[in-house]
Amino acid sequence: MHFSKKCSVFKVVLSALLIVALLQLLYLSFLSKLHGKQQLYKYSELFGSRKSANQGEKNPRREHLRYSLSTGGIFDGSGQYRVYKNLIKSDFSTNQKPGADPRSHQLALATHTTINNLHHLSSLLERWKNPLSVAIFANGQDVKFATAFVYALSLFCPQVQALVDFHLVCLSGEMASFPDQDREHFSGLEEMGCSGVFAKLESNRNKYKNYAIGNNVSYPNNLLRNVARSGTDAAYILVIDIDMLPSASLHHQFVTMLMRREPAADEVLVLPAFEIRHTRKMPATKAELVQLYQVGEVRPFYDELCPRCQAPTNYSQWVNLASRGSGPLEVAYTINWADPWEPFYIGARTVPLYDENFRQYGFNRISQACELHIAGYRFSVLSNAFVVHRGFKVQGEFHSRKDEENRKNRMLFRSFKESLKAKYPNSPRRC
16 A cells, blocks of 8 residues: 555656656747747848748848849949949938938048958947948958948947948949848857847958958058048038047037037048057047046057158147136137148038049048148147047058058159149149
């Protein structure tokens, strides 16, 4: 009797364990199927799979990308590059309506890059938080990767989706295509989301150094700057390199300043440019920057490579302004341009474009500053705003052909200055 009772209890416990195990298997099976459906949905959302249950639904972002690619882009003036303008449009650009508050689109930031440095977009957008126009140059396999990654960024990153317009430039003999055959490059991204895409981009950061793209391919920096500039409808534009950050709250400070004072038609607003040690946190305010500047952790941009290129900014005067970062943004002082000054500035969209004959290293920004000078512009330095480059610029970090490219562009700069005499025959100014 006692033994029989033990046996019955054992059978009950065993049955319960078997039921629990069966329920666990059913639960795991359910989760696996659910995960599979989620994966299928995410891939169909990304690539528009015909097997998707939602195949009747349209993804406006995907459809716009398909349309942009189907146009084949347009050739630049030289015929050597193909430009896909507004490859991906932000929600901000798409939803701009006539009669909207003009202050919402008074200032945009424009920048350029390769896939090698696109990971910097994360910190730039985190600091800027306003409309941003990005022109990307890609060559060879990178054309495919660039198309896929900007699409993924626009799909998985809410802030990118909201604020960033992407443009793609490649060689004229190459064409971009929709990345529906590149699912392996997105493996795991749907789990990690936005951070996963940027992590993938980060892994490409050391692919090549600066302008050393390979196969004698020239990086068309001025073409890219013009593409990024023309890719925004903002009244004023700040053009910087993608590995730079502007001071925090610049957009708000600038819009507030416009209520008190609009720049003259022949005026650009200069932001002093600095560079900071890689190990240091990027300063957000002028007070933070000045503190680092005084202990040598921050210095003028290109201080080691070309001190004359930024010297006219007059860093000593700017650092020692009475406001020291407090108070509203305003013009602190005005400077006459001097060769070879290449300031970063906020300018109206009517400011002359960059000369696209300049490629690779040397004279690409100086040439544009020179034209502004000849055209009669004045350079007004802002009191509390600045831009900072991540890391000190030093000789050993440049690609091997830098000096050769610099010599070539110096000769081009001489002929460019001659052409300005014909373009502005009544100007008394010279570079």
